[in-house]
Amino acid sequence: MSMPPAPQPPHQTPLSLWGAPPPAPQEKSRVGLMAAIIGGVSLLIVVLLATLVLVGKELEDSYPRAESSLTVPRTLLDGRFTLTKDDSSTLGRTLQRSWRHSWDAEAVHGVVTVYHPSSGERGELVLTGMYGRFKSTDEVRSRVLADNGSKNTRVKVLVPPEDDMPPGSRSHISCEALTRTWADGSTLTYPVCAWADGNTWARVADMTFLTSMDVDLKTAARTTLRIRSEVVKPIR
Template identity: 45%
Template sequence: MSMPPPPQPPQYPYGQQPPQTPPPGPYGSPYPQQQPYPPAPGPYPQQPYPAWGMPPMGPPPKKSRVGLVLGIVGGVVGLLVLGFVGLVLLGLKVEHDFPAAKNKLTAPKTLVDGKYELTQDLSGTEGQKIEDEVDGAWDAKVTDSVVARYGVGGNDGRGSLVISGLYGRFQNTADGRANMLKGAGKAEGVTVVEPAKDVTPPGTDTTVSCEVVTENHSGLKATYPVCAWADGNTAAMVGEIAPSALTADPADVDLDAAARLTAKVRSETVRPID
């Protein structure tokens, strides 16, 4: 009599393996190691581990200084527009002795010998706010306004210059410069850390008033100069914001250099009326 064949192990469908008894838990624990919780359902797949030879992902990069500068520049535009609120307080009503209208303020494609290139002309929006504020000033007859942003080589992140101004016929120009800077110093989040002083840059007959402000904007802090000029036909403020403004000390800001820059901007933006 032939012997029966030995029992065969159970067969499993292709690709499946027999159930395995989990090994003991870590550190020799007599209890089986618990299976991990299943991943939470969602539309996005789990992030796989890096491939062999690939370094693991590091922490996210810190926010670049370029982005910080751009955040401040947006606040500077509002600051320079707000400065013109002071013009309505310039003086008493005088219907005569207004200077003749000879010059206008412009926003050329480049400024400061081509260093800065125009990135945004805001004359139609922010400029209208200035005109609305100055409308009714007794010693200012406004023709038009100019508000523009310029970036180094056309890139605001590398440094930016903002000009905000008017042209028309103006009296009391010394008070005009002072009141523009006072208005800028009242902007939200702004503190005047070096008071205004008058500077007449060498080789010019233009008096420029400059102060140093510190601006806190959306958690960022920047220190930079703001300057103003006013003559019989034009009145404007200029703010220059370099990446170094994020770490500058107020005592290190050179107001004489800022005044020279402003005089240069004036020479390139003021043009005879056609």
């Protein structure tokens, strides 16, 4: 008597046909997705860094070359004024710290000096300035004069800034007249002039007695131009 044939096992349907993907392809899919995300982020970082480098280079190129600096001569105006105080190492550093993060200034160094008349005349000439690399020089010049009385309530603007271009000047010089009052009630009216170029700016306050007797802003501008020619020197 023959035995009936053994029952055949039911056909094995792959698990993927029942809606569940096989484990190995699923893992590969996740790895590929992560690789794509990481690759995209890396590319974005590279593009961002390249953009920052290009922007930095463009900003660097927008500043003029450093070709001249602001010096501190022993005398000014053919010996009419003699240097009596050089506060560049103290007040000058304070000044440069306040300009260090300005958008229109780079590599700045502060200069603060006081000169007295060699003749013994009363009063003093104060030169405050900086050298480095500057752009938007018209705005720099305006800012320099605007700082005159901003922190001193005893200083008032008598005549607002006027632009002048004396003969021989390649840039404007701005001058204003200020009045200063001391605690004892005494007052002094004097001119203050400023220039600004690609490498230097300076504010000159002529607080001498004779100048205060006749404040002439055009004369003050010409005097400032002469001072500029004596203190601005090429970098060697």
